[in-house]
Amino acid sequence: MEPKWQILAFFMVLTVSTGVSFVAGVYFQQREAKKRLNKIIEKDPYAYYVSPKLYEVFGFFEDEEQSSHRMAQIMKYGFPGLDDLRLYSDFVLSYDRRNRVAHWVCEHLEVDQLRTNVVSRRHRTYQPDMRVPSNFRSELTDYRKSGFDRGHLAAAGNHHLEQEHCQDTFFLTNVAPQIGEGFNRGAWRNLETYVRNLVHRFGSVYVCTGPLYKPHQKDGGKLGVEYEIIGLNMVAVPTHFFKVIMVESSLPMGKPYMEGYVLPNAAIPKDLPLRSFLCDIREIEHYAGLKFFDGLRRSAIFGSNYPSESQVFRDFG
Amino acid sequence: MEPKWQILAFFMVLTVSTGVSFVAGVYFQQREAKKRLNKIIEKDPYAYYVSPKLYEVFGFFEDEEQSSHRMAQIMKYGFPGLDDLRLYSDFVLSYDRRNRVAHWVCEHLEVDQLRTNVVSRRHRTYQPDMRVPSNFRSELTDYRKSGFDRGHLAAAGNHHLEQEHCQDTFFLTNVAPQIGEGFNRGAWRNLETYVRNLVHRFGSVYVCTGPLYKPHQKDGGKLGVEYEIIGLNMVAVPTHFFKVIMVESSLPMGKPYMEGYVLPNAAIPKDLPLRSFLCDIREIEHYAGLKFFDGLRRSAIFGSNYPSESQVFRDFG
Incomplete structure (x- = not known):
């Protein structure tokens, strides 16, 4: 391959991989934060009460987990x-x-x-x-x-x-x-x-x-x-x-x-x-x-x- | 540069930049989610009440923004x-x-x-x-x-x-x-x-x-x-x-x-x-x-x- 194409390929790979890992970072943070949020919601009735609003905070990836803890069932x-x-x-x-x-x-x-x-x-x-x-x-x-x-x-x-x-x-x-x-x-x-x-x-x-x-x-x-x-x-x-x-x-x-x-x-x-x-x-x-x-x-x-x-x-x- | 070193340099740049952009993704998501959360907290007293717990959800970057909206002042x-x-x-x-x-x-x-x-x-x-x-x-x-x-x-x-x-x-x-x-x-x-x-x-x-x-x-x-x-x-x-x-x-x-x-x-x-x-x-x-x-x-x-x-x-x- 000519050096010119090598450099182009290098930058393409770089762009794609940084892009992908940026999105991965966003996804990772959202998943972790949601996990922590779900733990709080299971125990705090007020957090559970506002939780429909809170889930909107994480607007990037839609994954409607149905919360299945005891309080969610009762309430x-x-x-x-x-x-x-x-x-x-x-x-x-x-x-x-x-x-x-x-x-x-x-x-x-x-x-x-x-x-x-x-x-x-x-x-x-x-x-x-x-x-x-x-x-x-x-x-x-x-x-x-x-x-x-x-x-x-x-x-x-x-x-x-x-x-x-x-x-x-x-x-x-x-x-x-x-x-x-x-x-x-x-x-x-x-x-x-x-x-x-x-x-x-x-x-x-x-x-x-x-x-x-x-x-x-x-x-x-x-x-x-x-x-x-x-x-x-x-x-x-x-x-x-x-x-x-x-x-x-x-x-x-x-x-x-x-x-x-x-x-x-x-x-x-x-x-x-x-x-x-x-x-x-x-x-x-x-x-x-x-x-x-x-x-x-x-x-x-x-x-x-x-x-x-x-x-x-x-x-x- | 020898091709061997070129490849090594390529992978190093790739590793660092993907790492950096992963962290950037985490940071971006956290900042955006916090912004949205702050908007909710300004208007919903129950969200404001549980907000100290909610901020713990975002555990990666510490940036203690003092909330200064009217409700936070009154309450x-x-x-x-x-x-x-x-x-x-x-x-x-x-x-x-x-x-x-x-x-x-x-x-x-x-x-x-x-x-x-x-x-x-x-x-x-x-x-x-x-x-x-x-x-x-x-x-x-x-x-x-x-x-x-x-x-x-x-x-x-x-x-x-x-x-x-x-x-x-x-x-x-x-x-x-x-x-x-x-x-x-x-x-x-x-x-x-x-x-x-x-x-x-x-x-x-x-x-x-x-x-x-x-x-x-x-x-x-x-x-x-x-x-x-x-x-x-x-x-x-x-x-x-x-x-x-x-x-x-x-x-x-x-x-x-x-x-x-x-x-x-x-x-x-x-x-x-x-x-x-x-x-x-x-x-x-x-x-x-x-x-x-x-x-x-x-x-x-x-x-x-x-x-x-x-x-x-x-x-x-």
């Missing part, structure tokens, strides 16, 4: 609210530091998960969550002699697959003051059992549970909010509790179905059927200041008011 | 809480969707900012914030005939530098039902004036303002929370309002100073001095479920209880 349809988000081993919780009770707890239940591997009962003891600053923490002493049960929001019976799952439901962040006789040991327990029945029947169920502080008409005709406070740490006693349930249908063309229940924190007569507590989900949202399963088109799922019979019963036969 | 010492964060042109707000009133509003005030460029009074009209979903929005009709003033949280008088700044304070998200005579047009206005005096005197002041729903002893001796609700959208009437003020000292060795005020939402007698409403900041935090100026070491700033005389008055002479 698949969006966060009901964003106050003090906390990730536990099998549920996600938003803590109300003003009332010392959770805003909401989200669970995703599947049939496999309801199997019981938990043997030891040692890990079934209530305990304060030390990750909550002391100024906002509820303690065991707050419930003692208060006359109220320590009622679970995410039911312990839904999380028996692993010791840690079960144990986590006993943190006081997942607990609220509930009337014992006729509520925690009555209608509320029936509602929890009903949810597990849905899981056995339809396979995949999302549940969001929380307290309500419902306004009521006062003597002068004005509306007011009124609720009791217990213990030195001033834990609020909710007037009502809600559960919003979303059933991912296992039918081939099945649509997801939602229903919401609101139960007063009071002794509920045994003969009242659960379905009499069915409630418009938008009403629960209005009172709670939350938005449930935002990722789903609401209009396709239910009307503004519930029929007297549960949609799940009617539509899933 | 320099951390977020009091994280519920429904909203960025306005000159203040940051956390909205309580359950009570249809803000949790808190944060402002950063400097002397330059208090100058008045706003001429038109056209932009000083109260309006609902349409960015809040209708289910959680307060409307003008809620205040009409309620007997309550539409009281500012971030004072309009603090934001006169630009039309938009002033206008933004008139969104109903920045407004709460206040007793007019003796409060909104009395002690509360005096407190706002006092804050502006501090700004004129010390140059840089951070203010966090919000409502409280303080528990009180009920007839049976039990503690309870009780507050009124107004309008069709059920806007809560706070029992108290707080302001937590942090003065960045302009003295050479000066430490920052904080004070907190809690005023009952009631007609306050004219002869009561403002200083009689000084309050332990940790007490405000306990009732509000918030944490103020978390970025500062609290112990260095004040004790657990306030002396009867304001620390700002004593220490700044």
Whole structure:
């Protein structure tokens, strides 16, 4: 080869290889940064919340990895609210530091998960969550002699697959003051059992549970909010509790179905059927200041008011 | 040169240049991604909140750019809480969707900012914030005939530098039902004036303002929370309002100073001095479920209880 062509070939090889390695550098940095980002997103609910925006930051190579960590599964349809988000081993919780009770707890239940591997009962003891600053923490002493049960929001019976799952439901962040006789040991327990029945029947169920502080008409005709406070740490006693349930249908063309229940924190007569507590989900949202399963088109799922019979019963036969 | 050496030189140049351009690619990708990230962070409070973690994602080149956008200035010492964060042109707000009133509003005030460029009074009209979903929005009709003033949280008088700044304070998200005579047009206005005096005197002041729903002893001796609700959208009437003020000292060795005020939402007698409403900041935090100026070491700033005389008055002479 003539020297002229040699030099030309040399520069061509040089240009191509520097170009290729520049692109490789871009790709390498993006891949590494995404890996680190994914690690953060798995553990930080706020990072997970902004993650759709964050992925746009890496605009050069499109590789839509589906994130498959536990939080992404539980929060698949969006966060009901964003106050003090906390990730536990099998549920996600938003803590109300003003009332010392959770805003909401989200669970995703599947049939496999309801199997019981938990043997030891040692890990079934209530305990304060030390990750909550002391100024906002509820303690065991707050419930003692208060006359109220320590009622679970995410039911312990839904999380028996692993010791840690079960144990986590006993943190006081997942607990609220509930009337014992006729509520925690009555209608509320029936509602929890009903949810597990849905899981056995339809396979995949999302549940969001929380307290309500419902306004009521006062003597002068004005509306007011009124609720009791217990213990030195001033834990609020909710007037009502809600559960919003979303059933991912296992039918081939099945649509997801939602229903919401609101139960007063009071002794509920045994003969009242659960379905009499069915409630418009938008009403629960209005009172709670939350938005449930935002990722789903609401209009396709239910009307503004519930029929007297549960949609799940009617539509899933 | 001999062909052998030519080939060797060729490969050396090739190796070095591909190496350099690989690193250049890494650097280019990182710089571009950071630029995009910074744009997101300027506008999204949640992205800003997780940004210290996000910067760790880009671990290859250290270049500590100090972010200098308005939100970073206002939120320099951390977020009091994280519920429904909203960025306005000159203040940051956390909205309580359950009570249809803000949790808190944060402002950063400097002397330059208090100058008045706003001429038109056209932009000083109260309006609902349409960015809040209708289910959680307060409307003008809620205040009409309620007997309550539409009281500012971030004072309009603090934001006169630009039309938009002033206008933004008139969104109903920045407004709460206040007793007019003796409060909104009395002690509360005096407190706002006092804050502006501090700004004129010390140059840089951070203010966090919000409502409280303080528990009180009920007839049976039990503690309870009780507050009124107004309008069709059920806007809560706070029992108290707080302001937590942090003065960045302009003295050479000066430490920052904080004070907190809690005023009952009631007609306050004219002869009561403002200083009689000084309050332990940790007490405000306990009732509000918030944490103020978390970025500062609290112990260095004040004790657990306030002396009867304001620390700002004593220490700044």
